[in-house]
Amino acid sequence: MEGSTIVNDVIRLTGVRARGNHGVFEHERRDGQEFVVDVAVEVDAFDAARSDDLERTVHYGVLAERVxxxxxxxxxxxxxxxxxRIAAVALGFPATIATEVTVHKPEAPITVPFQDVSITIRRSRSTTSTP
Incomplete structure (x- = not known):
């Protein structure tokens, strides 16, 4: 489309690890387990790159801490x-246009051998009311 810009700039955090007590079973809530999170944030990096100004992009260190x-x-x-919840965190950065979040639960209580279970969601400012 004439006059529009396609943005393909992505900041990606892969394998952010944190302990949480999420799950439907009492032992998951009591004992907790490790969750692994991948977050991609779509940004328009042009202004940040041109100005070399951190305020015009997403500070990935702060994003990791908030995740x-x-x-x-x-x-x-x-x-x-x-x-x-994590998508809302990513969309809380003014420079974020959209985000893709994958939450891995490698210690999920599944009774058969498995490597991982995960959910991936994609959210943008236009598809959510999250600030």
Whole structure:
């Protein structure tokens, strides 16, 4: 489209680890377990790169700390709910256009051998009322 700009700039955090007490079972709430989070934030990095100004992008160190804090907050039953919480954190940065969040629960209480279970969600300012 003439006059529009396609943004493909992504800041990606992979494998952020935090302990949380999420799950539907009493032992998950009591004992907790490790969650692994991948977060991608879509930004328009042009102005930040041109000005070399951290305020015009997403500070990935602060994002990582806020993701960990979100996992460590009060328990929820579903990793879907946890993913929504983390997406709201990512969208809280003014430079974030959209975010994709994957929450891995490698210690999920599944009775068969498995490597991982995860949920991936994508949210943008236009698809959510999150600030």
């Amino acid at each position: 960990v804090a979100a996992v460590e907050q009060e328990p929820v039953d579903l990793i879907e709910t946890l993913a929504e």
